[in-house]
Amino acid sequence: MEKNIIFKNYFYYLQYLKDLASLPTVLNNSKNIKKALEICKKTFQTNLSNYRIYYDKQNNLIAFPQKIDLHKDLVYLSAHIDTVNANPKEWDPPFHPWKIYENEKELVGRGVNDCKAGVAFQLFLSYLTKNKLINLNNLVFTITFKEEGAGKKTSIEIGKEIGKTLPISKKSTYLFVLENNVSVNNPPLLSIYSGERGNFVVKIIDYLLNLQKIIRKLKHWNPVSIFPTKTIKNQKWQIKKQKGGHACSIPREKNLLTKIILESQENSIIKAGDEKNFAVIPTEIKISKDKNPQKHTLVISNRSFDTIKQVEKQLKGIQYKALKDFSISQGFNIESKFLKNKIYKILEKCKNESEVKIKYIYNIGGSDATGIYATLNPKFKRNFIPLIMGPGSRSQRNKNPQRLTHGKNETFDKESGEKAIIYIIKVLKELNCIN
Secondary structure, eight states, X not given: OHHHHHHHHHHHHHHHHHHHHTSOOBTTOHHHHHHHHHHHHHHHHHHOTTEEEEEOTTOOEEEEESSOOTTSOEEEEEEEOOBOOOOGGGSOTTOBTTBOEEOSSEEESTTTTTTHHHHHHHHHHHHHHHTTSOOBOSEEEEEESOOSSXXXXXXXXXXXXXXXXXXXXXXXXXXXXXXXXXXXXXXXXXEEEEEEOOOEEEEEEEEHHHHHHHHHHOTTEEEEEEEESSOOTTOOOEEEEOXXXXXTTSOGXXXXXXHHHHTOOTTEEEEESOTTOTTEEOSEEEEEEOSSOOEEEEEEEEOSSOOHHHHHHHTTTOOOEESSOGGGTSOEEOHHHHHHSHHHHHHHHHHHTXXXXXXXXXXXXXXXXXXXXXXXXXXXXXXXXXXXXXXXXOOBTTSSSOBOTTSSSOEEEHHHHHHHHHHHHHHHHHTTSBO
């Protein structure tokens, strides 16, 4: 049933995805983010007649049924509308971050995977509902305003409100964060995360020789940006380049910026990356010299399962500023709880009926799952299961040219995305959220 419905209507999913990706929603472009959310809101209003649809205090879009049975399982779907930035010069022709490229196999453009594939999935379910192809039960839609980059993550508002203005089941409540979880293989591999590494990000201002000592001391930390605190006019730069990518997937020893900082001289000047976009490794590093040593602003990130106490101990004696609140920076691991919950058996059953392989692992990056779970009232955590599984494609580094989900040539693979969607809908059906 699911396969037949998706096959006949997949065009509409792709159209939602193209429409969303055609509107740039870079994390610092609030105007376009609001415009995109308004498109989503109007779509929900058109398609979901029995839902309450509104923006919460952090401008997240929420849609939940007016009638909910709290004695049955409840599912939250979540995806973020904002994206990281992109430099068109880094993309390989004919690809361009803000002009959607399409052929029969793929869509290319910024955000097609992270995370508009997940947003489009929610709109697609509303379309199927409107056209009476499915019915929805105990299913909540959430589209978050800001997940990428520095500053507060708006998903924390959702975590705070669950059990207050947002429903919590007396049985199990599931959170499915619809990220880019699909590795493009034959068959596709859908990774399901029951844990996430933390993402602690701090800014340190000091002279390069002192920053070198700090980097050598902080072995878990990866430099993502650096720039001199003083602007020097007519500076002549030597430019070094590296392949970009997500900070969570490129270790510091393979990050050229680490090597350049550690090998710099006292009077070196280094400029790379963007303080507000600490999710990516810089592709271009500028190097120069000045007559006198200059202070630099260094941004470093710790992607690990370190606790807040462990991180504070690592940073002891160092003057720093947290660019992301530590309270929502620590990761989580619910593997033990997940394996005992009925959802594990459901995922296994659906795997045997689907055209995807499944891999259970933890997320090397971070998502809104961490923000929501970290701010959830502790009394609700026992029966709350956050999982990250979405239809977006992972990076395809072996393809020529490379397709990097947080870098150049971000590419959504249509066939594997369709098979992942069929699988996720099967799971929702087994949970009685779709019939």
